[in-house]
Amino acid sequence: MKTAIIGAGLSGLACALTLEKYGHQAEIFEKRQMVGDRFVIAEAMFSMLHTPIDDEIRYLSDTHGIHLTPSSNIQKVFCYSKNESACLDGSIGFTNMRGKHPDSYEKQLAAQLNSTIHYNHNVRYDDVKNDYTHVILATGDALDTTQFQPYDVAYKASFKGAVLAGEFNPTEAHTFFNNDFAPKGMAYLLPHSQSEASLVLAYPQYSENEDLDKEELWKMCYEECSKILDQDFKIMHEYSIKDYRIGKIEHARIGNTFFVGNCWGAITPVFGFGQFESILTGIYAAQDIAGYGDYQKLVEPLSQGYHDSLSLRRTIEKFDNHKLDLIIKSLNNKALEGIITNKNINFFKLISRLVHPFSRHA
Numbered sequence: 127m128k129t130a131i132i133g134a135g136l137s138g139l140a141c142a143l144t145l146e147k148y149g150h151q152a153e154i155f156e157k158r159q160m161v162g163d164r165f166v167i168a169e170a171m172f173s174m175l176h177t178p179i180d181d182e183i184r185y186l187s188d189t190h191g192i193h194l195t196p197s198s199n200i201q202k203v204f205c206y207s208k209n210e211s212a213c214l215d216g217s218i219g220f221t222n223m224r225g226k227h228p229d230s231y232e233k234q235l236a237a238q239l240n241s242t243i244h245y246n247h248n249v250r251y252d253d254v255k256n257d258y259t260h261v262i263l264a265t266g267d268a269l270d271t272t273q274f275q276p277y278d279v280a281y282k283a284s285f286k287g288a289v290l291a292g293e294f295n296p297t298e299a300h301t302f303f304n305n306d307f308a309p310k311g312m313a314y315l316l317p318h319s320q321s322e323a324s325l326v327l328a329y330p331q332y333s334e335n336e337d338l339d340k341e342e343l344w345k346m347c348y349e350e351c352s353k354i355l356d357q358d359f360k361i362m363h364e365y366s367i368k369d370y371r372i373g374k375i376e377h378a379r380i381g382n383t384f385f386v387g388n389c390w391g392a393i394t395p396v397f398g399f400g401q402f403e404s405i406l407t408g409i410y411a412a413q414d415i416a417g418y419g420d421y422q423k424l425v426e427p428l429s430q431g432y433h434d435s436l437s438l439r440r441t442i443e444k445f446d447n448h449k450l451d452l453i454i455k456s457l458n459n460k461a462l463e464g465i466i467t468n469k470n471i472n473f474f475k476l477i478s479r480l481v482h483p484f485s486r487h488a
């Protein structure tokens with residue numbers, strides 16, 4: 127058995143590590159010159175999105191032998207709408223670094239690996255299909271799946287972000303739900319350390335958003351963040367992403383070709399997070415190859431999670447700033463906060479099923 131993995135990101139590396147656990151070595155092809163060869167940002171995993179798994183890091187370690195060290199444990203998430211604010215308390219999730227940062231998750235995974243990574247190899251499926259018994263498509267790019275099957279695009283996202291220098295509490299994250307600068311989207315600030323943080327503005331590129339001036343939205347977002355945190359930040363570097371596809375394919379596996387991470391549809395549409403799901407798809411594909419499961423079946427709960435999340439997004443998208451204010455205000459109700467952060471209730475799944483009871487197809 128010979129396995130080629132195209133892409134040394136989260137899903138590809140998790141797949142290779144799991145294959146090694148079962149005694150198989152994969153060959154990994156990475157188009158860049160090193161793992162994580164892109165801009166540095168902080169990303170997050172919020173446990174409330176993965177209930178009943180209440181600690182993704184421990185779960186990956188104990189259940190799958192994938193060991194990750196996050197940058198910090200989030201103890202508070204501040205939520206802001208145009209006129210209201212609330213704070214969720216507890217062990218809410220983790221922040222971690224991505225990209226060139228020495229502690230980025232992709233670098234941590236690569237450090238645990240024995241398999242060969244062929245760098246500077248921008249590989250197409252046709253380049254490897256005849257030389258390997260199994261191919262894993264893990265390029266992080268939805269467009270790469272369209273030669274095999276339709277990729278159902280839920281929406282294309284536009285991102286603008288920056289690394290800010292200032293004073294931050296690494297255990298506190300800040301989220302902004304304000305249609306004035308994040309139309310049908312959100313902005314969030316995730317600390318890297320006490321002196322650095324990532325600010326991200328993300329919104330869907332719907333036709334009604336097309337004429338909006340992204341730089342103007344970003345300026346408003348930055349000013350709101352500065353005002354709320356009462357600081358004049360120094361912008362260390364900025365980046366902008368367009369046409370980031372969030373969607374899903376139907377078949378997780380076709381023949382001996384496996385679609386993992388973003389190439390499968392790992393990003394949950396409501397907030398656009400997909401790290402945990404990407405890692406899981408890589409693990410599940412490896413389990414199938416090693417004879418310990420059926421990939422299509424293993425991803426079913428994730429598939430259901432995707433559809434639930436999309437239903438919730440479609441509902442939230444209809445909210446104007448007034449409704450967003452009411453929701454954020456209601457988070458100050460301790461009983462509601464208790465349900466959202468409850469380790470046994472997946473609040474987001476519950477709500478998505480209530481708002482769209484028939485969206486249950488995996």
Ligand SMILES: Cc1cc2nc3c(=O)[nH]c(=O)nc-3n(C[C@H](O)[C@H](O)[C@H](O)COP(=O)(O)OP(=O)(O)OC[C@H]3O[C@@H](n4cnc5c(N)ncnc54)[C@H](O)[C@@H]3O)c2cc1C
Pocket residue numbers: 132133134135136137138155156157158162167168169170171247248249250264265266267285287326367370386387388389392393398399400401402404
């Ligand atoms: C700005 C931004 C912020 C985000 N924030 C969060 C967050 O806070 N929390 C969260 O959970 N998720 C977040 N996400 C989503 C998360 O980053 C992705 O879900 C996850 O990285 C997808 O993993 P992957 O393995 O599919 O792809 P990646 O990790 O992107 O890896 C793909 C790899 O394939 C390589 N590659 C591509 N094409 C080829 C080719 N032809 N040949 C060889 N190699 C190739 C690439 O260079 C890359 O190394 C964010 C995404 C963005 C864009």
